[in-house]
Each structure stands twice: as structure tokens, then as C-alpha cells.
Amino acid sequence: TIYLPETNQIWVDDGDSTLKAFSGDTYELLKNIPLTGHDLDKDSRKVPDNGVYDSTTHLFYLGDRADSTPNAGPKGSIEIVDVHTGALVASIDVEGKNPAGLVLDPSSPKLYVVMGDTSQVVVIDREKRAVIASWPITGGPEPHAVALDAPNRRLFIGSRVKRSHVYKPGK
Secondary structure, three states: OOOEOOOEEEEEOOOOOOOEEEEEEOOOEEEEEEEOOOOOOOOOOOOOEEEEEEEEEEEEEEEEEEEOOOOOOOOOOOEEEEOOOOEEEEEOOOOOOEEEEEEEOOOOOOOOOOOOOEEEEEEEEEEOOEEEEEEEEOOOOOOEEEEEEHHHEEEEEEEEOOOOOOOEOOO
């Protein structure tokens, strides 16, 4: 979820494979954007879960989980929505089903995505809209959150030690 003060809109990624924009005054639904970059069979669904906004390009990058789909089902993806036009502009498949945390590098075109199911960091070039690298995460089996210390070139990754939102401690 993001709030855009310049348009007074609240953008919400929803569990029905859509991105919705609401008025910041009335909470009226203004836009409903289907995230349908993938053909899914009747038993599969994808769920947008986490996102990050690039205020320079007005692009909202959403991690679209496929972890509720059968093993042979679709991969997770990063869906890219232009919030000014209200259009889905691209979809980037990632190895694994659960893009859990996303962070933009402000000094480069890189987007870092932690994959909750494969314990990898996926590096995406936002200009090429392509995966350019993948790095293993060895300190925690269920990565879920990420932050970037750009000046010191460090990624901080929050991880669960078991699959669950309530299991503690994290790492």
C-alpha cells in the first residue's frame, strides 16, 4: 500500500490479483487494474503482496506471489504499474514463487527482491526489465523483508526461521 500526496490517492495491492486506487478524501474506488500478465489454469492464482514505488518514474513494482499454486504452476513475478496512466506496463518472471520484499537502489536502475521460498536475492535491472543476477541468502531460510544501505552497499534482510507470520524469533 502506498499513499501519493500529489494525487491524493491510496494504492492497494489486493488478493484478487488487482491493484486498486482509492480517493484519499472519500475512499471511493478510482481505478481497478488487473494484474493479468500470466495465463493461469483454474486451480492457480497469484497474489500481489509487497511493493515499492519509484516516485521519479511513477512506477509501482509489486511482488506477485504464486505460492498458492500447484508445484508445476506459474512462477512468481514482479508486476510494474504506471500509477499516472493506471496501466500494467510490464511483468518480470522470477525464479521461485514468493517475491517477499522489494527495495529500489536510488543510485542505479537495480531493484532487489528477496525470495521467501528459495532464499535468494534476485537483482532486476529496471531499465532492461530483466533479472541480471541471483544471490543466495545463507543466514535465514525464510527471507521476508529487505532494506538497502546504498552509501555502504549493504542489503539488510529480515528472515523468519520457520514458515509463519507468528513464529518468533526472526533473524
